[in-house]
Amino acid sequence: MTSLLDGLDDVQWVRVSDTWGLRVRSAVPGLLRRLESAGPDEAWSVGADLRGVLIHDHSGGYFWTTEYVVPFLNRLCRSPDGHVVATSVELLTEIACSQPFSAEVEAGNEGMLERIQAVLLQERPFYYGLLTHPDPGVRSEAVELVSVIDAGAQRRTDALERMWRTETEEKVRQVVARELNMSLIHPDRGFGADVPM
Numbered sequence: 001m002t003s004l005l006d007g008l009d010d011v012q013w014v015r016v017s018d019t020w021g022l023r024v025r026s027a028v029p030g031l032l033r034r035l036e037s038a039g040p041d042e043a044w045s046v047g048a049d050l051r052g053v054l055i056h057d058h059s060g061g062y063f064w065t066t067e068y069v070v071p072f073l074n075r076l077c078r079s080p081d082g083h084v085v086a087t088s089v090e091l092l093t094e095i096a097c098s099q100p101f102s103a104e105v106e107a108g109n110e111g112m113l114e115r116i117q118a119v120l121l122q123e124r125p126f127y128y129g130l131l132t133h134p135d136p137g138v139r140s141e142a143v144e145l146v147s148v149i150d151a152g153a154q155r156r157t158d159a160l161e162r163m164w165r166t167e168t169e170e171k172v173r174q175v176v177a178r179e180l181n182m183s184l185i186h187p188d189r190g191f192g193a194d195v196p197m
Helices: 022-037 040-054 065-076 082-097 102-106 112-122 124-132 136-149 154-166 170-185
Strands: none
Touching: 022 040, 022 065, 022 082, 040 065, 040 082, 065 082, 065 112, 082 112, 082 124, 082 136, 112 124, 124 136, 124 154, 136 154, 136 170, 154 170
8 A cells, every 4th residue: 555655754854954953853754654644533633743843833934844744744635534634734724824934044945935835836726626525624624725825816715605605514614704704804815816726
């Protein structure tokens, strides 16, 4: 059986330079493997641990390691386990909302934001497909991810309005309503809003 994380060991984690150092970088492959095999009760805590090594707590900026993790999170979004998908999408949303940690840019990691956004934009059609995922937790998280990437884009509004008309889970409907209302209050444009799919 092929793992969604094939190629994880090909990344030279010890060469990925970030401000946290080797101990944290070396934890990333193990955390991704734990997330891939996590049960419903464990997925969220593993996601929190992974978030802790990707995102700087005080600034909310992400570390260089994140650039190498995003493709694997995208693969985990294809897991047959909804809780793994939902956790992966949640992490991608947080990354999409963030900027690189300032110390990373000062250390010479310019262009990281653009590279991560390019990977997220490449997967955007897949993220829209998650709006119809059978798991309501995945649908909720996907609403937030497409809302970050495509805030202000008509395709996002159209997709969420369609979803509002067909969604049967009340919690998901609340997330959809919140995001539709936010676009009226804050008509900011997401980084993908002007980029065709």
